[in-house]
Amino acid sequence: MTTSAPDSTGYVQDHLDRGTDRIGLQIYPEPEGVAGAPVIVVHPAMGVPARYYRSFAAALRDAGLAVVVADLRGTGSSTPRASRASRYRYAELVDDVGAVLDALKPRLDGRTRVLLGHSLGGQAALLHTALAGGEGVDGLAMIAVGLPYWRVYPGVTGFGVLPMTQTIALTTAVLGVWPGWGFGGRQARGVIADWAFTARAGRFPLIDGVDPAPALRQLRTPLLAVSVEHDTYTPATTLDHLCQMLPGTTVSREYYTAAQAGHRMDHFTWARHAEPLARRIADFAAGLGARTSD
Template structure:
């Protein structure tokens, strides 16, 4: 457990089998609990990394009490993420600390108050989230979500009941409403929150490597480029991966972390982290 803003966050640590090369904190996608990532986290630990996963406040194993009573937004979730980073850094001093962010997990680091704690961000299936930059086949569903399903269900339930609806997962009301604002803004979080957030993203100096998948209907190449553009002061690189790299199998927005890709995709992530270790 770690404390953040008076809330206890549930986390899980996978220790390296030998001396850890570095610490890795895995930031979840929105609505996705940390348990989804455990196979990948355990594999990455076997490659020589100390890996920490966690659930944001009011979500997954960090939910305490009814979801409708949770008072949290995405800025709070960024503070949660940063608190986990601080603890992971303290528990493995003198070694680099990298973030592995899935979707939202690569967006929130731009809101950290102390970006100097981080030595690199590996962004997986991550983009700006602006709804007009998602794939055409997903835009109609997104329009219905933002203007119909999310407002109506969140007002009725006091939280977004995504699990019951089969859309994303359950979200605190404050997270759902703020995420909606971000996704309706052409500049995503920066457009919705203003100049202070723009400066926060621009203050990041650590390298960012994005793994972008050609069949990801939620985070297109354009969306990934838009997100990385917010990190204006950071060295940035996009690695584009298509179905040929995995013998025609579907990857999509969620697939990277499936154990079916242990031999084909997971080593790409380890290679980036190992290179950064060598540079550090």
């Protein structure tokens, strides 16, 4: 892992080599006055760079948490940018989550660690944790995450979701890469194909040839699952559908409202008005207890 000097925002920019790709890691300073603070590893939404979460990271630090934000492949400081040559899909994103944890091991040893995912990043964090049998992860926090199954959207919305997602997949297959036209940023065709499958089928695709459904049913890692008011991309029903796949774990199912935040929010802007949510995440991390072994 390579390291650069602290950024003007306070974080250190690291990079983790993953074959021909490099994953960008933004490592924030430890919270002041909190020895051995729980570590929150944030995995962003599709097409959203890690730097977008700077104010959220500040709120988490103010709540007494250590913070690392990892760019998804091809996004932000991760390189290269997605192209027709990119062959990765959900399986590689899931594997990246474990690689990031391995790279952060010196920082994580002996400390409570929570994987926090937003949208696609939440799916990757959840799948990694389930397929790894919960090893190395004390808690999961999923914010504005859902399985975008067209049948579970409220009202007639799903009848627009299905053609939209499948048209994006078809366009990507023809072009060899999704250019990011109005949605999701530039993406590898495998990622778009897997995402479109979830919208069509209501379940996850095979991950390296393995159906993740049994591992999800057996998951025991505590989960904080938070829907955001006015989120049209992953409304509460899509997260409810995902939580139904996790019968074995303790789910704290919550809703983050504009009244709590003091601002109107959507699928993305909650991260800029997250002080109350950061305190709730800190409470969730504290409730997991001290880590007994690594």
